[in-house]
Amino acid sequence: MDKQEYAEYVKKITPKSKIGWSLVRAFVVGGLICILGEGLGALYKLWLPAYDETQVGSLVSCTLIFLAAVLTGIGVYDKIGYFAGGGSIVPITGFSNSITSAAMEFRKEGIIFGTCANMFKIAGPVIVIGVAVAMLCGLGYYLVGLFI
């Protein structure tokens, strides 16, 4: 009985500590990716003083997206993802990873019907919902603007 109780007790607490640890990993890796973005932004501001903040931001996103695509290609991003979980999915690099890994996965079904047709399997909903929400908000903003 005592053993059984103990086993139950262990079962109860083991997942919890695992959850805590995986949260820490997600936090650290996600935070580091954000620091990389911040650093790139600072660099681009120095190199390209003519660009305004929005343009620098776009350039940083492009760099991170391209970097993540290459890392996915050589198989490094999967390893980071295995370690960091949400820390590698939530940043824009995870968006890029979802596109590139789908592109690679469906390559065997051909370039057009495999790679091109399936690239946006995961990232597609993000763009569809994002654009739909933005248009809805825009419609509201426009209508409010008409009456004020």
Added chain:
Amino acid sequence: MTFLWAFLIGGLICMLGQLLILKTNWTSARILVSFVVLGAILQVCTVFEPLKKFAGAGVTTPITGFGAGLVKGTFENIDKYGFLGIFTGGLTAMAAGIGVAIVSGLIIGLIFKSRSK
């Protein structure tokens, strides 16, 4: 100083994503969609801009920045072009990111094959 806040806030957002994965078993597509919508809502509530000033890339690097950028671009284009801006704004603002994502995905997809895990 922004670097520290970028790390902390960005890390927190990613940790929230990890918590969602653990607690709900959502797929990554769902996680990404929810964070895009969250970013859009924060932008509409005018909370996102102050956050961006404070934490910089900590809020723009996570996919929340994508949602916020879509809404911001839409509003800006509405101010500039009126009604048409509702349809052009979002994708105009995000054109660079989506463009690079498509092209780099295509190139990498052509060069590398998926490894069996």
